[in-house]
Amino acid sequence: MTDTSRFSPLHQTHVDAGATFTDFAGWQMPVRYSSDLAEHHAVRTSVALFDLSHMAEIIVKGPEAAAALDYALAGKISDIAIGQAKYSLLLTHEGGIIDDLVVYRTHADRYGIVANASNRYQAAGALAARAGEFDTTVVDESDEVALIAVQGPNSLEVVLGVPGLISDRPISELKYYWSTMGEYRGGDALVGRTGYTGEDGYEIYVQTAHAAELWAALMAAGERFGIVPAGLASRDTLRLEAGMPLYGHELNESILPVQAGLGRVVNLAKEGDFVGREAVEAGPPDGARTLVGLRADGKRAGRADYAVLAADDTEIGRITSGALSPTLGYPIAMAYVDPGLTEVGTDLFMDVRGSRVPASVVPLPFYKRGQTA
Amino acid sequence: MTEPSSLKYTEEHEWVDISEGVATVGITAYAADKLGDVVFVDLPAVGSSVAAGTVVGEIESTKSVGELFAPVQGTVHAVNDAVVASPELVNSDPFGEGWLIRVRFTELPQLLSFEQYSALTGE
Numbered sequence: 001m002t003d004t005s006r007f008s009p010l011h012q013t014h015v016d017a018g019a020t021f022t023d024f025a026g027w028q029m030p031v032r033y034s035s036d037l038a039e040h041h042a043v044r045t046s047v048a049l050f051d052l053s054h055m056a057e058i059i060v061k062g063p064e065a066a067a068a069l070d071y072a073l074a075g076k077i078s079d080i081a082i083g084q085a086k087y088s089l090l091l092t093h094e095g096g097i098i099d100d101l102v103v104y105r106t107h108a109d110r111y112g113i114v115a116n117a118s119n120r121y122q123a124a125g126a127l128a129a130r131a132g133e134f135d136t137t138v139v140d141e142s143d144e145v146a147l148i149a150v151q152g153p154n155s156l157e158v159v160l161g162v163p164g165l166i167s168d169r170p171i172s173e174l175k176y177y178w179s180t181m182g183e184y185r186g187g188d189a190l191v192g193r194t195g196y197t198g199e200d201g202y203e204i205y206v207q208t209a210h211a212a213e214l215w216a217a218l219m220a221a222g223e224r225f226g227i228v229p230a231g232l233a234s235r236d237t238l239r240l241e242a243g244m245p246l247y248g249h250e251l252n253e254s255i256l257p258v259q260a261g262l263g264r265v266v267n268l269a270k271e272g273d274f275v276g277r278e279a280v281e282a283g284p285p286d287g288a289r290t291l292v293g294l295r296a297d298g299k300r301a302g303r304a305d306y307a308v309l310a311a312d313d314t315e316i317g318r319i320t321s322g323a324l325s326p327t328l329g330y331p332i333a334m335a336y337v338d339p340g341l342t343e344v345g346t347d348l349f350m351d352v353r354g355s356r357v358p359a360s361v362v363p364l365p366f367y368k369r370g371q372t373a
Numbered sequence: 374m375t376e377p378s379s380l381k382y383t384e385e386h387e388w389v390d391i392s393e394g395v396a397t398v399g400i401t402a403y404a405a406d407k408l409g410d411v412v413f414v415d416l417p418a419v420g421s422s423v424a425a426g427t428v429v430g431e432i433e434s435t436k437s438v439g440e441l442f443a444p445v446q447g448t449v450h451a452v453n454d455a456v457v458a459s460p461e462l463v464n465s466d467p468f469g470e471g472w473l474i475r476v477r478f479t480e481l482p483q484l485l486s487f488e489q490y491s492a493l494t495g496e
Binding site: 018031032035036037038040150233236237299300301323324326353 | 413434436
C-alpha cells in the first residue's frame with residue numbers, strides 16, 4: 001500500500017468486516033471478506049453487496065447533451081427514454097475501445113455515465129473534449145458519489161427494506177436496465193436495475209457521506225436472506241460466467257467492438273458522425289482475432305495470458321480471463337482466437353503452464369440466469 | 374490439527390512436521406488465506422523422487438495459482454487423496470486435514486522455526 005492509495009468511503013466498514021484488500025486501479029478495495037466461493041454462490045442463490053465506489057460517475061448535461069453523447073459514444077444515446085440505462089462504448093477514432101460504460105438517462109437533458117475506475121480520467125477527458133462543440137457540460141462527480149451494488153435473486157426485497165430510501169418511481173416496478181432518481185438522507189440518489197454479475201440486481205448511487213449508513217441498512221434488510229458482503233474476486237468469476245467483458249482483459253484500445261462480440265452496441269444506423277464510425281465501418285484487419293468462450297473438462301483452469309493452441313501446437317489465440325466456474329463446476333475462459341476457429345464446437349487446447357488441456361468453443365454467456373449446473 | 378508452534382516452516386509458506394524420517398507437508402494458514410478458496414490441488418505421484426526447493430505440485434484458487442515446493446529431498450511416501458477430492462480442506466484446516474504430501478527424506482535442510490516464520494509473515 002502506498003501513500004497514493006485511494007480508499008472507498010466504506011473502507012472502515014470493510015476493515016471491520018474482516019475484508020482482505022487488493023489494489024484495483026489505485027484503490028484499496030475488498031477482494032474477499034471470507035470466502036470468494038461463498039460470496040459468488042450468495043449472488044447466484046440469494047443476495048450479496050458489492051462496494052463499487054471506486055467506479056467513475058461522469059455527468060453530461062445541457063440542451064445538447066443527447067446529441068453530444070450520440071457523437072461521443074458508439075450507441076444511439078438520444079433514443080433512450082428518461083429512466084432508461086444503456087451499455088455503451090467510448091471508441092477511439094481508430095475504433096478501439098477507450099472504455100465500456102453504462103449510461104443512465106436521468107432527465108431529458110442530463111445523463112449519468114458510469115466508467116471504469118481505471119479509465120476515469122481518459123473517459124472524462126474524452127467526453128469533455130467531444131462535448132466541446134455542443135451546448136453541454138461534463139462534470140466528473142466520482143469523488144462525491146458512492147456506489148453499492150445489491151445483486152442476487154433476493155435483491156429487490158433487500159433494497160425495498162432500506163428505511164429512508166426515497167425513489168421518484170417505485171423501485172419494484174423498474175424493469176431490467178431502467179432506473180429512477182431518488183433521495184437518501186437528504187442527498188440525491190439513483191437506483192438502477194443494473195449489474196455486472198449475470199444475476200438480477202440493483203445498483204444504488206448515493207452521496208459518499210451516506211454510503212456507510214446505506215451499507216448498514218442493506219446488510220440489516222438482507223439479514224433474513226443471509227446477505228453477505230462480496231469482494232472483487234467473486235465479482236470477477238460472476239461476470240466471467242455471465243460472459244461480460246472486463247476492460248483491460250477482453251477490451252482495450254486495439255480491439256474493435258466486433259472482435260469482442262460487441263458489434264450490436266455500435267449503432268451504425270444512427271444519423272450523423274460519431275467518433276470511431278469510419279474505422280468500425282471499415283472493420284478489423286484481415287486475420288484479426290475474435291473473442292470466444294472456451295470450456296474444458298476437469299478442474300484445471302486456463303488463465304489470462306495463457307496461449308490457446310491448435311492440434312499441432314501452434315499458438316492460435318490467447319486467453320483473456322479464465323477460472324474454474326464456481327456455478328458450473330468446470331473450467332471456463334474467454335479467449336481471442338484466429339478467424340476460422342470461432343465456431344461453436346471447435347476443439348482447441350489451452351496451454352496451462354506447459355500442459356495441454358483440451359477445450360472447445362462454446363457460446364457466450366456460459367451462464368444464464370435461472371440455469372443450474 | 375497439529376499445534377503450529379511445534380512445526381517447522383519454509384519461506385515458501387509451507388509447514389513441515391518431522392517424525393521418524395518422514396516429513397508431512399502442507400501450506401500455512403497465512404498462505405491459504407492469501408490464495409483464497411482452493412479449488413484444485415495437483416500432487417506428485419507416490420514413489421516419485423523430489424529434490425528440496427523444486428516445484429512438485431500446484432495449489433489453485435479461483436483467483437491464482439500457488440506452487441507446492443518440496444521442502445526436503447527424498448521420496449514421496451504418501452499424498453492426501455482427501456484434499457485432492459476436497460481442496461477446500463486447505464482453507465478449512467491447513468495444519469491438519471489439509472496436509473498435502475509426506476516425504477521420506479534423505480536429508481533435512483535448515484528450516485524455519487515457528488518464531489522465525491511468524492516474523493517473516495509479520496503475524
